[in-house]
Amino acid sequence: MLEFDKLSLNIPDTTKPRVVIIGGGFGGINLAKKLKCEDFQIVMFDKQNYHGFWPLLYQVATAGLEPDAIAEPLRKIFGSDDYQDFHFRLVRVTQINPAVKTVSTPIGDLPYDYLVIATGTKSNYFGNDQIKKYSFPLKKVPDALNLRSQFLQCFEQASMTIDPEIRQSLLNFVIVGGGPTGVELAGALAEMRKNVLPTDYPGIDFGKMNIYLVEGMDRVLPPMSPESSAKTLGYLQGLGVNVMLNTLVDSYDGSVATFKNGEKIIAHTLIWAAGVSGALIEGLPTEAVERGRILVNTHNQILGYPDMFAIGDIAFMKTDEYPRGHPGVAQPAIQQGKLLAKNLQRLVRGEKLEDFKYHDKGSLAIIGRNKAVADLPKNKHLGGFFAWIIWLFVHIMFLVGFRNKLVVLSNWIYHFFTYERGTRLIIRPFVRKGDRAKRKFINNYNADE
Ligand SMILES: Cc1cc2nc3c(=O)[nH]c(=O)nc-3n(C[C@H](O)[C@H](O)[C@H](O)COP(=O)(O)OP(=O)(O)OC[C@H]3O[C@@H](n4cnc5c(N)ncnc54)[C@H](O)[C@@H]3O)c2cc1C
Known part of the structure; x- marks a missing residue:
């Protein structure tokens, strides 16, 4: 039996400056790729052993892709001889100790010369514990798999009930948050309803399946241009999505979503895509944190800590x-990671650091087959087929790993010609903690459990 206290971080001693990177996301991997192992010892900590390509997470949730197509093992990314002094450890960092320049994990502490926090965000429920308990987030691979199981279980259960109210609540899907994640998920579900589900479940009238996309502001895709928002609204409505603008959720108890305007929707599934806040770690002084994010200067140095970024x-x-920080998308993280690698090299050589300047390459969102929107540099806006082609191209380009690019591309070509969504599998049934009724239902067909 493995005793937990026998584990340790086991990082070799070094005479080089040690850079500890917390997080192997877009920022972390781009920093580590550019840092030179001849000059630094690089230690990366992440609580998952892979880099996740979150822009395609909704396709895992809607049975379009398997999770391994959008995730690349961090040890594989840094497995070549170029990274001989790179050390990955699968641990959650629980505490930062700036006074003694160490980080703490459940299996020990490690001293650093330079510390880089690249932990991204977590779902923000704005203090509503009930919504947190009953809604489905979409931030991580396990979230997407839970959601995929939930969707398919709802259809299976809807095919096994004659009670019209229960059936309706199984066929109502509420997506809260009209940003890119909400829009893309709503579009993908609507495509499934049109092209896949009626063949799988001939006994269900999919005219009765409702997809509600709820947004608190007066337009969908608020971070994009009004032109793109208007086009997206048209595409969503064309796909039969019920878009509810200027609407705020008040509560959700797992069966009924209640809105601030008093409206109610019965639904077994409510997806929370309405907000995120920084994945902060204990130990940072409060003055370094504002609105859940860490205040940095234009070199990404944490204010007051020249060796922490x-x-x-x-x-x-x-x-x-x-003035309100850079948009929470992949490009600022990628660009900051790359620049910080150069700046750390400058720092050890005693040279002047370069200021970060964000190169906005534009924004994209996909709504469905042949339907996407693009805000391009120089205030250009595209919609429809050409934006869709750009979206496909950009996502293949930025996916990490040749195998992933190949798998995703071949899947998309297959889907395009067959209208299929191949991974409609309930591998690990979703049961919310404490949901005895569903556990009983699952035990009926999963007798081994
Ligand atoms: C569903 C979804 C869809 C998105 N769609 C798009 C899109 O279409 N286009 C776009 O540009 N952006 C999109 N984004 C945003 C984009 O993914 C982020 O902006 C980007 O990932 C930020 O990179 P990052 O390195 O800061 O954080 P992340 O990529 O999130 O990486 C953070 C890493 O830190 C690790 N971590 C966190 N806390 C700890 C800890 N305490 N200890 C150890 N490890 C820890 C996490 O496991 C993770 O691997 C989307 C995000 C989501 C969730």
């Missing part, structure tokens, strides 16, 4: 152009 979604860099 934050990059990506967790970093809050206020500039004249971005």
Whole structure:
């Protein structure tokens, strides 16, 4: 039997400056790729052993892709001879100790010369514990698999009830948050309803399946241009999604969603895509944190700590152009990671550091087959087929790993010609903690459990 206290971080001693990176997301991997192992010892900690390509997470949730197509093992990314002094450890960092320059994990502490926090974000429920308990987040691979199981279990159960109210609540899907994740998920579900589900479940009238996309503001995709928002609204409505603008959720008890305007929807599934906050770690002084993100200067240095940095979604860099920080998308994280690698090299050589300048390459969102929107540099906006082609191309380009690019591309080509969504598998049934009724139902067909 493995005793937990026999584990240790087991990082070799070094005479080189040690850079500890917390998080192997977009920021962390781009930093580590550019740092040179001849100059630094690089230690990366992550609570998952892979880099996740979150822009395609909704496709895992809607049975379009298997999770391994959007995730790349961190040890594989850094497995070549170029990274001989790179050390990955699968642990959650629980505490930062700036006074003694160490980080703490459940299996020990490690001293650092430079610390980079690249921990991204977590779902923000704005203090509503009931919504947190009953809703489905979409932030991690296990979330997407839970959601995929939930969708399919709802259809299976709807095919086995004659009670119209129960059936309706199984066929109502509420997505809260009209940002890119909500829009893309709503579009993908609507495509499934049109092309896949009626063949799988001939006994269900899919005219009765409702997809509600709830947004508190007056347009969908608020971070994008009004032109793209308007086009997206049209595409969603064309796909039969019920878009509820200027609407805020008040409560959700697992069966009924109640809105601030008093409206109610019965639904077994409510997906929370309405907000995130920084994945902070204990130990940072409160003055370094603002609105759940870490305040940094234009070199990504944490204010007051010249040897500590934050990059990506967790970093809050206020500039004249971005007084509320950079958008929480992959490009700022990638660009900050790459620049920080150069700046750390400059720092050890005693050279002047370069300021971060964000190169906005534009924003994209996909709604469905042949339907996407793009805000391009120079205030250009595209919609429809051409935006869809750009979306496909950009996502293949930025996926990490040749195998993943190949798998995703071949899947998309297959889906395009067959209208299929191949991974409609309930591998691990979803049961919410304490949901005895569902546990009993699952035990009926899963007799081994
Ligand atoms: C569903 C979804 C869809 C998205 N769609 C798009 C899109 O279409 N286009 C776009 O540009 N952006 C999109 N984004 C946003 C984009 O993914 C983020 O902006 C980007 O991932 C930020 O990179 P990061 O390195 O800051 O954090 P992340 O990529 O989130 O990486 C953070 C890493 O830190 C690790 N970590 C966190 N806390 C700890 C800890 N205490 N100890 C150890 N490890 C820890 C996590 O496991 C994770 O691997 C989407 C995000 C989501 C969730």
